[in-house]
Amino acid sequence: MHELSIAEEIKDIVIEKMKERGKKKVTRVELIFGELTSIVPEALELAFISVTEGTAMKNAKIKYTVKKLRARCGKCGKTFRVKDFNYMCRSCEAGPAEIIQGREMIIKTISME
Amino acid sequence: MAEVDVYKKILGRNDRKAAENRKAVGNALCLNLMSSPGAGKTTLLEKTLMALGRKYLIGVIEGDMATSNDAKRVRKYARPGAVYQVKTENFGGGCHLDAGMVSTALKKIKAGTRKYDAIIIENVGNLICPADFNLGEHKKAVMLSVTEGDDKPLKYPVIFQAADLVILSKTDLVKHTNFSLKKAGGNIGKINKRAQIIEISSYSSNNFKQWLDILKTWIDEMN
Numbered sequence: 001m002h003e004l005s006i007a008e009e010i011k012d013i014v015i016e017k018m019k020e021r022g023k024k025k026v027t028r029v030e031l032i033f034g035e036l037t038s039i040v041p042e043a044l045e046l047a048f049i050s051v052t053e054g055t056a057m058k059n060a061k062i063k064y065t066v067k068k069l070r071a072r073c074g075k076c077g078k079t080f081r082v083k084d085f086n087y088m089c090r091s092c093e094a095g096p097a098e099i100i101q102g103r104e105m106i107i108k109t110i111s112m113e
Numbered sequence: 114m115a116e117v118d119v120y121k122k123i124l125g126r127n128d129r130k131a132a133e134n135r136k137a138v139g140n141a142l143c144l145n146l147m148s149s150p151g152a153g154k155t156t157l158l159e160k161t162l163m164a165l166g167r168k169y170l171i172g173v174i175e176g177d178m179a180t181s182n183d184a185k186r187v188r189k190y191a192r193p194g195a196v197y198q199v200k201t202e203n204f205g206g207g208c209h210l211d212a213g214m215v216s217t218a219l220k221k222i223k224a225g226t227r228k229y230d231a232i233i234i235e236n237v238g239n240l241i242c243p244a245d246f247n248l249g250e251h252k253k254a255v256m257l258s259v260t261e262g263d264d265k266p267l268k269y270p271v272i273f274q275a276a277d278l279v280i281l282s283k284t285d286l287v288k289h290t291n292f293s294l295k296k297a298g299g300n301i302g303k304i305n306k307r308a309q310i311i312e313i314s315s316y317s318s319n320n321f322k323q324w325l326d327i328l329k330t331w332i333d334e335m336n
Contacts, residue, residue, distance in 0.1 A: 002209055010123055027114060038244065107119045107120070
């Protein structure tokens with residue numbers, strides 16, 4: 001639902017990086033999203049096309065990696081994959097566990113020319 | 114062609130603005146109040162201002178896509194100049210407040226110069242998007258009314274997982290629904306053991322004191 005806001009933020013960051021390096025065109029933007037963010041990739045791609053129309057980023061492709069939700073148990077220190085939003089540690093059944101992966105929203109690389 | 118490693122947070126600008134907002138509110142408690150549309154956020158604020166508005170200076174930032182209806186409602190009970198309505202249609206029609214919008218609102222209610230005890234942000238009614246946008250708040254409260262379904266925490270885990278407090282609201286209506294307060298509490302506990310859970314009715318004032326006591330405790334903790 002807010003992929004348009006996210007796409008605008010990506011566009012602004014990419015344009016800033018382009019200017020820093022004196023580049024004229026962007027061909028690809030690689031992103032990392034955590035599973036816990038509410039991003040729908042297909043919606044983001046559509047939003048990206050919309051906000052980059054008429055810019056140096058027009059026709060740039062988005063590639064993304066989704067990071068799975070992982071947590072660390074506050075009691076025994078073990079890390080585990082969180083499934084079905086169950087934050088109970090499977091080793092010692094304690095909780096709550098601290099989220100260590102899954103909330104990211106990052107621009108990893110930008111391909112420019 | 115060059116591939117440049119960037120590794121930059123997409124919401125970094127929002128997060129930096131949120132940090133500025135946190136500084137701007139000083140010692141005032143900043144609370145982000147979230148729920149689906151119609152869960153009772155504005156009524157909660159009206160009743161809260163009626164109960165605490167004389168003793169505490171409470172600012173309110175209202176967030177909606179359109180209209181100033183909610184700001185008009187709470188202004189009746191708030192101190193002059195302490196309420197501001199953000200209309201997201203003026204920012205492209207978003208489904209959530211972001212830190213930039215809140216920054217503007219904080220300036221409008223003069224958060225930098227008035228000694229607020231609390232500033233409550235009533236976010237846009239939405240159980241998905243507000244969870245992703247840090248506004249600079251100290252605490253997050255999520256309301257869930259008994260007319261919505263006791264499995265909503267499992268359906269919208271991100272926002273419930275982030276909550277410091279879950280307010281189960283409109284409990285005066287529970288006998289007319291198949292909502293189970295016990296099941297809702299259990300579902301919240303599955304994804305968030307940290308959150309306090311309270312059951313209230315703003316209209317009948319059932320257990321409303323529990324909410325006021327939590328708010329007062331949070332305000333006191335800021336000083």
